[in-house]
Amino acid sequence: QQPVQSPQAVILREGEDAVINCSSSKALYSVHWYRQKHGEAPVFLMILLKGGEQKGHEKISASFNEKKQQSSLYLTASQLSYSGTYFCGQLTGANNLFFGTGTRLTVIP
Amino acid sequence: DGGITQSPKYLFRKEGQNVTLSCEQNLNHDAMYWYRQDPGQGLRLIYYSQIVNDFQKGDIAEGYSVSREKKESFPLTVTSAQKNPTAFYLCASSIPHPLAKVNYGYTFGSGTRLTVV
Numbered sequence: 001q002q003p004v005q006s007p008q009a010v011i012l013r014e015g016e017d018a019v020i021n022c023s024s025s026k027a028l029y030s031v032h033w034y035r036q037k038h039g040e041a042p043v044f045l046m047i048l049l050k051g052g053e054q055k056g057h058e059k060i061s062a063s064f065n066e067k068k069q070q071s072s073l074y075l076t077a078s079q080l081s082y083s084g085t086y087f088c089g090q091l092t093g094a095n096n097l098f099f100g101t102g103t104r105l106t107v108i109p
Numbered sequence: 110d111g112g113i114t115q116s117p118k119y120l121f122r123k124e125g126q127n128v129t130l131s132c133e134q135n136l137n138h139d140a141m142y143w144y145r146q147d148p149g150q151g152l153r154l155i156y157y158s159q160i161v162n163d164f165q166k167g168d169i170a171e172g173y174s175v176s177r178e179k180k181e182s183f184p185l186t187v188t189s190a191q192k193n194p195t196a197f198y199l200c201a202s203s204i205p206h207p208l209a210k211v212n213y214g215y216t217f218g219s220g221t222r223l224t225v226v
Contacts, residue, residue: 029211096167
């Protein structure tokens with residue numbers, strides 16, 4: 001079963017913040033986050049390896065709660081370039097990525 | 110520059126036809142993957158290969174076949190048994206993370222959009 005992401009879609013004005021959540025019913029070994037622009041390939045953002053780990057890249061950061069089998073992506077002071085669909089990917093024991101349902105983020109001026 | 114090349118970008122298939130999607134990488138990655146994406150939906154795993162001459166079925170392998178004779182190449186054949194093949198197909202590759210027993214971030218190709226006519 002796919003990891004479930006929430007919200008399914010969100011619209012922000014430039015400068016606003018957003019949180020995207022990803023939860024799974026399966027045991028997690030690590031979590032990936034990707035962003036996909038319309039009609040393009042997904043681009044890797046970051047990987048979280050351990051429960052409790054947090055990472056950040058500029059104004060995008062993420063956390064991973066292994067016990068709750070959840071991860072969250074935080075976008076602060078959003079920019080127009082942040083628009084796209086965000087996917088979490090959860091690694092299973094077979095070392096394959098199982099992608100979430102996706103969250104469409106639209107940033108408007 | 111290193112990367113993954115998928116071809117063709119657009120492909121049209123007639124009913125009952127087999128078609129092959131090409132995926133070539135020059136990143137020296139061991140692991141390669143095929144995903145299918147339907148409009149407005151996430152990515153679903155078709156097949157994956159962690160090493161040359163070995164591959165495994167993913168969640169939706171029925172109607173598809175692959176081969177992995179070379180490290181650089183992982184072609185996907187969509188057979189006539191796949192009843193609803195219209196979708197966006199993405200090939201990806203990865204390497205083991207340097208600090209953990211998991212694979213690092215995936216690099217994706219630009220995709221092939223397959224349409225049944």
